[in-house]
Amino acid sequence: MSPIDRITSYADELTAIRRDLHAHPELGFEEVRTSGIVADHLEKLGIEVHRGLGKTGVVGLLRGRPGKRRIGLRADMDALPIEEETNLPYRSTIPSTMHACGHDGHTTMLLGAARYLAETRDFDGTAVFVFQPAEEGLGGARAMIADGLFEKFPVDEIFAIHNNPNGPHGKILVRPGPAMAAADFFDIRITGRGAHAARPQEGIDPILVATAIPQAMQSIVSRNADPLKAAVVSITQIHAGAAYNVIPEGAHLAGTVRTFDAALRELVSTRIREIAGGIGEAYGARVEVEIRDVFSVLENSPDHAMAVAEIATELFGADRVDAQSKPHMGSEDFADMLHAVPGAYAWLGATPGPGLHNAGYDFDDTLLPLGAAYLARMVERRSAVAA
The missing domain is CATH 3.30.70.360 (Alpha-Beta Plaits)
Structure with a gap:
């Protein structure tokens, strides 16, 4: 069974998690409720959980078959100081605070990937789930690194994904080398x-x-x-x-x-x-x-950008992958993790709608099983790569 099919079977549960996070956004280094929800979900899956890294960050460790490879997956958790201007039933309940960049969705996608991997265990070595606080300009990645992220939880490579509300829906965009400013x-x-x-x-x-x-x-x-x-x-x-x-x-x-x-x-x-x-x-x-x-310049390792394209092609088809996408003038503090460990950052197209950091933005929930499957497959395929 494709990971997309399996994860789609519990997509409604993921959507409920995402919308709960959306209704209760927290700013950088204040993600106490969010990190608690993340840790609780991981623990229920039998995943080893470490809390409080970089103040409110969470790291989960899941061991598959015997092997030395350690593959990192990262999601961001924080919201923005924006007053939400939607009429959604799950709109923000916190004044002047909103998930206007989709971090609620990224967190949920990584939880979906963690569930899939915990249930299937079809990988070698260890999956390392990194839930990062304070991506929106407050230095959450640097805080986790300073707290010993890669010394305490070493990884051979690390990957992250971000939704792209400009679309096209379901298309993976990645770029080798400098990709974000x-x-x-x-x-x-x-x-x-x-x-x-x-x-x-x-x-x-x-x-x-x-x-x-x-x-x-x-x-x-x-x-x-x-x-x-x-x-x-x-x-x-x-x-x-x-x-x-x-x-x-x-x-x-x-x-x-x-x-x-x-x-x-x-x-x-x-x-x-x-x-x-x-x-x-x-x-x-x-x-x-x-x-x-x-923020540092985000630079994707060419080899890992190629791996992203290959795995995305396997999952979504060649017509849903752009392996030479244009660089973004936006910035992302996953760049600091990529300066410490090789890996790649990709974008996943959503149904076009209001842009990031817009008061009318909402994450496209149809991306949840796609992003979760992509992250899970990354662990399955990259854990099997010869050292």
């Missing part, structure tokens, strides 16, 4: 001098500075970056003022940079500091810039 988050804090809005000559207006900096920063990509190398600079937050008739003391800008090239990444950071500092000086304001390395 590095990300830096930045904060620009501007200090001027407050004044009455009717007497601006007595102040130094930080809002004037805060509106000049973003426009100038867009010249970094258009005039400083090599046009053949991808880069994105986005201001995503502007905070200043609280009254109609007051020029405030300060303003705050925040945003993100996405790049694939280390030298370009450094260039962009340097130019942000130079532009923000120069504009601040021109207006007589003090400007402080903080830039943080949040």
Whole structure:
């Protein structure tokens, strides 16, 4: 029996788990309920469970036939600080918190794969199930690694999958080499001098500075970056003022940079500091810039990307696999795991709908048996590879 057929037989149970997780989302490093549900399900399957890695992470160990191979599978568990705007019966019950990226689905797919593997045991060695907290910019992967993830639970290779709401439904996308961008988050804090809005000559207006900096920063990509190398600079937050008739003391800008090239990444950071500092000086304001390395470039091992394509072709057919998909400017902290252990990250197309990080997004539950089967088959096939 195909793993898809077997897992489809309990797809309704997986859907119920996913929708429960969706209704009770938790932000990064706060996934107490979620990790408890994960651990309880694994324990009921007879899987050895380790809690509290990287604060709220969970690791499960399942041994198959005698063998030395150890295959890792990873899912993320955290939600986003977004107010859900759907009318779903299982919509979020937590204010300003929502599973808007499908981590509820990823967690459930890995639970589905764990159940299949626990029931069949048709693999050699050990399957290592990694349920990671805080993927959304808080460094959950780095926290688990710092807590000794790969020392305590060594793996020969590791795999993860992400839903793709752009579709096409059921199609696996993978790319060898650099597949997702590095990300830096930045904060620009501007200090001027407050004044009455009717007497601006007595102040130094930080809002004037805060509106000049973003426009100038867009010249970094258009005039400083090599046009053949991808880069994105986005201001995503502007905070200043609280009254109609007051020029405030300060303003705050925040945003993100996405790049694939280390030298370009450094260039962009340097130019942000130079532009923000120069504009601040021109207006007589003090400007402080903080830039943080949040995500590394996600690089798939070519051999493991090829393995993804082969296994996906076996399960779904050659017409449902793109083994040379375009790189994503989005970022993913599974990149840090791939810097420690070889493996690959793939995308699974959903029925097209609202995009990731959108208040109207919902995970496509028809992907649950497909993703679970893919992850389970990865263990079955890769555990049999000669060392």
